[in-house]
Amino acid sequence: MPFKPADNPKCPKCGKSVYAAEERVAGGFKWHKMCFKCGMCQKMLDSTNAAEHESELYCKNCHGRKYGPKGYGFGGGAGCLSMDSGDHLKSDAN
Ligand SMILES: [Zn+2]
Numbered sequence: 001m002p003f004k005p006a007d008n009p010k011c012p013k014c015g016k017s018v019y020a021a022e023e024r025v026a027g028g029f030k031w032h033k034m035c036f037k038c039g040m041c042q043k044m045l046d047s048t049n050a051a052e053h054e055s056e057l058y059c060k061n062c063h064g065r066k067y068g069p070k071g072y073g074f075g076g077g078a079g080c081l082s083m084d085s086g087d088h089l090k091s092d093a094n
């Protein structure tokens with residue numbers, strides 16, 4: 001078989017394997033450094049301003065514009081904390 005399933009996680013953006021040297025973690029997914037950008041304004045992101053939504057990445061501005069702060073606020077609500085169980089932190093540490 002020329003194709004063997006890689007152990008590496010797949011980038012949700014381009015579907016290719018992500019290696020540790022180029023990985024960025026958001027929303028429980030691993031992304032390429034190059035793919036780690038906003039799907040709306042194409043701004044390059046880092047872990048502090050990235051917002052993941054259904055395996056799409058947005059900057060916090062675009063994410064707020066597109067989905068609104070309904071479920072949770074960027075500063076106020078603690079609603080995201082119940083969903084964010086720290087999985088990304090764990091995978092980051094690995
Ligand atoms: Zn990618």
Ligand SMILES: [Zn+2]
Pocket residue numbers: 038039040041042043058059060061062063
């Ligand atoms: Zn954006």
